[in-house]
Amino acid sequence: MARKLQAGWCCVTSFFWGVRSLGVLCLALAAPISAVGRDVDDHFGLPQVKFINEQVSAGWSDAKLKPSEPASDQEWCRRVHLDIIGRVPTIKELDDYVADSSPVKRANLVGRLLSDEYLDEYARNWADVWTTVLVGRSLDNDNVNRSGMRQWLRRSFSKNIPYDRFLTDLVTATGVNKAGEKGFNGATNFLTGKLEDNGIQATAKTAQVFLGLQVQCTQCHNHPFNKGKQNQFWEFNAFFRQTRALRQFEGTRDVQAIELVDEDWAGEGGNASQAELYYELRNGQMKVAYPVFIDGTTVDPSGYLPAKMEDGTEYGVNRRMALAQLMVDSPLMPKAAVNRVWSHFFGYGFTRPIDDLGEHNAPSHPELLEGLGERFREQSFDTKELIRWITLSHAYSLSSRIGKGNASDDPAVGEKPKFSHFYLRQMRPEELYQSLLTATEADQAEEKGEKAARKKDEWLSQFIIAFGTDEGDEATTFNGSIPQVLMMFNGDLVKTATETGKGGFLDRVATSDMNNAQRIDTLYAAALARKPTRKEIKLANQMMVARKGDAISALQDIWWAVLNSNEFIINH
Amino acid sequence: MSASSRFFDGMSRRHFMSHVAGAAALAAPATAFTNSILANAADLKKRHKAAILLWMGGGPSTMDIWDLKPGAATGGPFKPISTSADGIQICEHMPLMAQQMHHMSLVRSMSTREADHMRGRYYMHTGYVPNPNVEHPSYGAVIAHELADQVPDLEIPPFVSVGSGSVGPGFLGMSWAPFVVDSNGNVRNLDMGIDPTRLSQRLEMLSAIEDKFIGEKRGASSDDHAKVLSKTVKLMTSDQMGAFKVMQEPKDVQDRYGNTGFGRGCLMARRLVEQGVPFVEVDLGGWDNHADIFKTLSDNKLPELDKAMAALVSDLAERGLLDDTAIIWMGEFSRTPNINGNGGRDHWARSWSVAVGGAGFKRGVVVGETSSDGKEVVTEPYSAQDLMASVLRSLDISLETTFTAKNGRPMKIANAGKVIKELFA
Incomplete structure (x- = not known):
């Protein structure tokens, strides 16, 4: 029955999308796209952008903050490339943008970055982001096939599948987790490593990632300071009990692949039509739980999967499908989604941490969070549209330079973010890796797809520290500490980027028909998206003298300094 | 700050160059490190306080290690054995530590509320429960910060974490972040492979870019970057890095600590403390034993722990370092x-x-008591902040110290915990 219900729901939704996108189209046509003026400058005819601008600037008025000046063209261009496609712009992309004289040039660039022209890079970037969210960065987990996870994510993002379907596909996935195997479905990797111990991790992570609920503590007891109750944890957990991870072994020990399946479940009491589980209270008393969503909605307690009796009567339920539907309908779902995407672009979300939307954790901009979530739902959960609204907002266009009027807006010291200037943040390691390839024009020669991704994984692994808990908690030393600086100073990645071999980036710059000043300009544009200052030119020239006319060695020294700078590694 | 001075941090450029040259020369014959360490042996005897935290990631079952309940339904199969400290019994699978208990004390009355890994890890490391608005400094950052003045010649980071990464420096800033190494003491990417003149020219160029960006007032992380750069340059050129080379210890010493990651980590901790590092954390994970706990403990975790910890305690004692070095074991x-x-x-x-x-801890005593089934503390309960205050007291760090968090709020050291008085004479 549930499966049928699911299909029916899909139909209704897609009909709904049709109507909705038509509405948006009308609206877009009605907006004065050609008009040049304050109005278009301000929100590009997009009501969602207007809404964001109004909400954020109301916060500035309340806190008596004067927002920073707009970022320079070069700064904004660099930032939007890093955030949408995960790397710095090429010199050509930078020049094109600066030369564009259109009043809607920002909208044009965002449009391009979200278009088919950049599809591979867009999908690669967001697959990286979501691989980390869903399965972490650690490489040594036999129960996850990272490559399978990433392939599925890349495909989802290149098709821009709506976020409700994205969630549903991940939460309900069945199939084999490894590419090339029969029945491959990479989405299964979200759950393949989280089903041990009755699916405790599946429960905690699903609630955390998609609903912004921190339930891991309520596994054992009622939460001491939020409303989480122990029964809610186990009722949520009950949705995962029909699911099994079947390991296929290679030889005797190594896991070859894992198949995720749903099976009829008899429950711990042995009665499949009322399949229950038991959990233990702190005082040792046992309690029973059936699938109940966090808002109290109950689901058919049957442990049978949907099937038909001989007389045609339908019975049973697919618990994970029922759960996905309840999650999609939940008001928490779009809030959790927009909070995550917002924090990707601004460095801070509306709550800290971003995946805790509990009532004890008041957001910085409650109406904006709520309203943006609603608009995301109205837009049929189109992630690219959400990105467009955020990147075209006034707040996203501001300089990172702090003025007298907004020095107090500093979330790094614990204040709630007001987004009155762009907050500095270090590139993610994946962004640094990709940016070095781009800046040295090595991305052309680089293998594409999964092979390249695995190489990047290997490089990343040097920064990952596992805490050795069942929950797979991990941290990274790619956090501005000494190991990171040592990697930039002396590591292979920067060594390769600063190579002087024939045909490499520095060799091409050195042997081009540019003069020395232009060569230095090229290095600055490629890495920092700006021109060198007079003082920097003077030092660069001294370097040329010191290398006694060995131009390529001097360029190598300058390039090393540029790549090691705060200005390069910090998204500003 | 002028461009060239930014990374040379108190040394003249010439002095810096001699460092670089020294490090380059030392990179080849490993013995040079040992020699210089031996030559400095007199200096090393200069007393400085330090602390070593043995961090048991995952949450070890302490009623199977330090507070056994034989005969209770909850007690498990392990038997208690007597130790070198009068009246203290510990687990039968800790026979080597049993001979060292006269150097140690137990607090059997810890009572905390954080039973989630990440929250508990944060709380036990900082004395504060996680708070979305402020990041608190961990033991290592606080102790390194307070004791750094005692070791003005230290060129390697004052807070080293072997294995686990510890918990960060919070509002004290990235300069006090843990320096994370693996238990073999390998520090990646240490070799620069270019001549010192050229490196110093590169650094001059780099500091011009750093200065410009910092001057544009975009936020603290640009300054932090420059500070960490400067520390990195110092470290890269220091012969004190030899302290990490745990494999240079005589084989019998290595064997005494055990051929395990934790064993090497403990041995490295001793070497680092000898070199002047005020805080070392050594991680032993794998205590999250939701299933099959007793076999895991008796066959695997406890033997590894017992050997390394007993070696560390006795080695520090033999070298006369124990009276200045606090040891803390916890998860x-x-x-x-x-x-x-x-x-x-x-x-x-x-x-x-x-x-x-x-x-400064009193040795060979037991503080507090739990009920016969281990479920309640029946004496005065102690918290993470009480423990932290006691550790600071043992190092003569003033508990009157107050930090100012980045938001301007005063923060009392150790969250104003109260010293566990039974741990002091």
């Missing part, structure tokens, strides 16, 4: 007295034990 919490259906124990924070010793 983020302990495990349920009730044994679950999978033969494991789950997370439990209400009643558990930690071990401390060395520095």
Whole structure:
């Protein structure tokens, strides 16, 4: 029955999308796209952008903050490339943008970055982001096939599948987790490593990632300071009990692949039509739980999967499908989604941490969070549209330079973010890796797809520290500490980027028909998206003298300094 | 700050160059490190305080290690044995530590509330429960910050974490972040492979870019970057880095600590403390024993722990370092007295034990007591902040110290915990 219900729901939704996108189209046509003026400058005819601008600037008025000046063209261009496609712009992309004289040039660039022209890079970037969210960065987990996870994510993002379907596909996935195997479905990797111990991790992570609920503590007891109750944890957990991870072994020990399946479940009491589980209270008393969503909605307690009796009567339920539907309908779902995407672009979300939307954790901009979530739902959960609204907002266009009027807006010291200037943040390691390839024009020669991704994984692994808990908690030393600086100073990645071999980036710059000043300009544009200052030119020239006319060695020294700078590694 | 001075941090450029040259020369013959260490042996005897935290990631079951309940339904199969400290009994699978207990003391009355890994880890490391608006400094950052003045010649980071990464420096800033190394003491990417003149020219160029960006007032992380750069340059050119080379220890010493990651980590901790590092954390994970706990403990975890910890305690004592070096053994919490259906124990924070010793601590005593089933503390309960205050006291760090968080709010050191008085004479 549930499966049928699911299909029916899909139909209704897609009909709904049709109507909705038509509405948006009308609206877009009605907006004065050609008009040049304050109005278009301000929100590009997009009501969602207007809404964001109004909400954020109301916060500035309340806190008596004067927002920073707009970022320079070069700064904004660099930032939007890093955030949408995960790397710095090429010199050509930078020049094109600066030369564009259109009043809607920002909208044009965002449009391009979200278009088919950049599809591979867009999908690669967001697959990286979501691989980390869903399965972490650690490489040594036999129960996850990272490559399978990433392939599925890349495909989802290149098709821009709506976020409700994205969630549903991940939460309900069945199939084999490894590419090339029969029945491959990479989405299964979200759950393949989280089903041990009755699916405790599946429960905690699903609630955390998609609903912004921190339930891991309520596994054992009622939460001491939020409303989480122990029964809610186990009722949520009950949705995962029909699911099994079947390991296929290679030889005797190594896991070859894992198949995720749903099976009829008899429950711990042995009665499949009322399949229950038991959990233990702190005082040792046992309690029973059936699938109940966090808002109290109950689901058919049957442990049978949907099937038909001989007389045609339908019975049973697919618990994970029922759960996905309840999650999609939940008001928490779009809030959790927009909070995550917002924090990707601004460095801070509306709550800290971003995946805790509990009532004890008041957001910085409650109406904006709520309203943006609603608009995301109205837009049929189109992630690219959400990105467009955020990147075209006034707040996203501001300089990172702090003025007298907004020095107090500093979330790094614990204040709630007001987004009155762009907050500095270090590139993610994946962004640094990709940016070095781009800046040295090595991305052309680089293998594409999964092979390249695995190489990047290997490089990343040097920064990952596992805490050795069942929950797979991990941290990274790619956090501005000494190991990171040592990697930039002396590591292979920067060594390769600063190579002087024939045909490499520095060799091409050195042997081009540019003069020395232009060569230095090229290095600055490629890495920092700006021109060198007079003082920097003077030092660069001294370097040329010191290398006694060995131009390529001097360029190598300058390039090393540029790549090691705060200005390069910090998204500003 | 002028461009060239930014990374040379108190040394003249010429002095810096000699450092670079020295390090380059030393990179080849490893013995040079040992020699210089031996030559400095007199200096090393200069007293400085330090602390070593043995961090048991995952939450070890302390009623199977330090506070056994033989005969109780919750007690498990392990038997207690007598130790070198009068009246103290510990687990039979800790026979080597049993001979060292006169150097250590136990607090059997820890009672905390954080039973989630990440929250417990944060709480036990900082004395504060996680708070979205402020990041608190961990033990390592606080102690390094307070003791750094005692070791003005230290060129390597004052807070080293072997294995686990510890918890960060919070509002004290990235300069006090843990320097994370693996237990073999390998520090990646240390070799620069270019001549010192050229490196110093590169650094001059780099500091011009750094200065410009900092001057544009975009936020503190640009300054932090420059500060860490400067520390990195110092470290890259220091012969003190030899302290990490744990494989240079004589084989019998290595064997004494055990051929395990934790064993090498403990040995490295001793070498680092000898070199002047005020805080070292050594991680031993794998205590999250929700299933099959007793076999895991008796066959695997306890033998590894016992060998390395006993070697560390006795080695420090023999070298005369123990009186200035505090040792703290703890995890983020302990495990349920009730044994679950999978033969494991789950997370439990209400009643558990930690071990401390060395520095100013009274040795060979037991503080506090739990009920016969291990489920309650029946004496005065102690918190993470009480433990932290006691560790600071053992190092003569003033508990009147108050930090200013980045938001301007005053923060009392150790969250104003109260010293566990039974741990002091």
